[in-house]
Amino acid sequence: MINIDASVCKACGICGNVCPRHIPYTVKEGDKKTTFISQERINLCMECGHCEAICPNNAITLEAFRNEQFSTVEPLGIDETQFLELVKQRRSIRRYKDKPVPRESINRIVQAARYSPTGTGRRTTGVIILDDPKKLKALSKIVYSDYETWLCCKKLENRKMILKYL
Numbered sequence: 001m002i003n004i005d006a007s008v009c010k011a012c013g014i015c016g017n018v019c020p021r022h023i024p025y026t027v028k029e030g031d032k033k034t035t036f037i038s039q040e041r042i043n044l045c046m047e048c049g050h051c052e053a054i055c056p057n058n059a060i061t062l063e064a065f066r067n068e069q070f071s072t073v074e075p076l077g078i079d080e081t082q083f084l085e086l087v088k089q090r091r092s093i094r095r096y097k098d099k100p101v102p103r104e105s106i107n108r109i110v111q112a113a114r115y116s117p118t119g120t121g122r123r124t125t126g127v128i129i130l131d132d133p134k135k136l137k138a139l140s141k142i143v144y145s146d147y148e149t150w151l152c153c154k155k156l157e158n159r160k161m162i163l164k165y166l
């Protein structure tokens with residue numbers, strides 16, 4: 001379900017430009033422009049949220065995003081070179097402090113991951129937070145034993161088994 005609030009929509013047409021399925025569209029009659037939602041194409045909506053996120057007037061809303069708040073984001077104060085440096089300096093951390101990560105921080109990280117793009121907006125990946133040290137240890141044992149099986153196997157059949165997962 002997509003709605004355009006005609007009282008604030010300026011019919012700029014940006015939502016239609018970003019929609020991969022061409023669902024919002026703008027028509028001009030004389031001097032007046034109006035943006036509509038195509039009822040013929042609305043079933044093609046994949047709820048990517050581009051239209052709602054980009055609208056400068058908060059005029060378009062999706063039922064699927066009813067709990068989200070979008071606000072205008074100022075351009076980042078970094079240039080291309082600085083961005084490249086940032087990417088170059090990214091490192092994976094594999095040594096941890098022996099103290100729990102605050103739940104608030106975990107929630108923020110999961111929230112950030114939740115907004116990662118997914119193919120056709122399907123969002124099929126779920127997240128399970130496991131912070132009980134005993135359970136984590138038990139799980140890591142299972143994972144390592146699986147890795148060992150995979151990495152040590154030399155037989156062709158086992159290789160075929162691995163290829164199934166690649």
Ligand code: SF4
Nearest residue numbers: 009010012013015055
């Ligand atoms: S982007 Fe917003 S203001 Fe512009 S046409 Fe779409 S709904 Fe209207």
Ligand code: SF4
Nearest residue numbers: 019045046048049051
């Ligand atoms: S949510 Fe995505 S697919 Fe649906 S109308 Fe908006 S931009 Fe188009």
